[in-house]
Amino acid sequence: MDSYNFPQVTQLAIPFFVVAILVELWLVRTGRARGSFETRDTLTSLMMGTGNVVAGLLLGVVSYWALLWLWQFRVFDLGLSVWxxxxxxxxxxxxxxxxxxxxxxxxxxxxxxxNHHSSQHYNLSTALRQSWTGLFTFM
Known part of the structure; x- marks a missing residue:
C-alpha cells in the first residue's frame, strides 16, 4: 500500500474547537451573546467526548486491521486527484x-x-456528546 502524508486534521482542529468553546463561554458570561453554560453539563460533554475518542481508539483498531486486509482485494485505485x-x-x-x-x-x-441530544443547554460543548457504542449498532 502506498503511504501518503496527510495532515492530522483532528489534531489540528482540536485547539481551534477548544478556543471556540472558550470564546463562546466568554461571550455568554459577559452578556455579549445569548446562551447558557452549566459547569456540570459542560464537564459531562467533555467526558463523553473523551470517552468517544478512547472507545474509537480501542475499537477502531479492529476496523483498521479489517480495512487493511480488505485493501489487498481492491479492483482499482482512484488515486489522489482533486476530483x-x-x-x-x-x-x-x-x-x-x-x-x-x-x-x-x-x-x-x-x-x-x-446521548448527543441529552444536554439541557445548546452550546458548542454539546457537540462533544458522542456515542461510545457506534460499532455495536453497525453505524
Missing part, C-alpha cells in the same frame, strides 16, 4: 446525513445516538 477528494467528501457527507436520519427514526440506532 477524488471532492467525490469522497460529498459521499461521506451523504453517508453521515443518511446515518443521522436513520439515528432519529430507528430505535436501535436512536439508543446509540440519544
Amino acid at each position: 477524488v477528494f471532492l467525490a469522497a467528501f460529498l459521499l461521506d457527507d451523504l453517508r453521515y446525513y443518511v446515518y443521522h436520519r436513520i439515528a432519529h427514526r430507528v430505535r436501535w440506532v436512536w439508543a446509540e445516538h440519544v
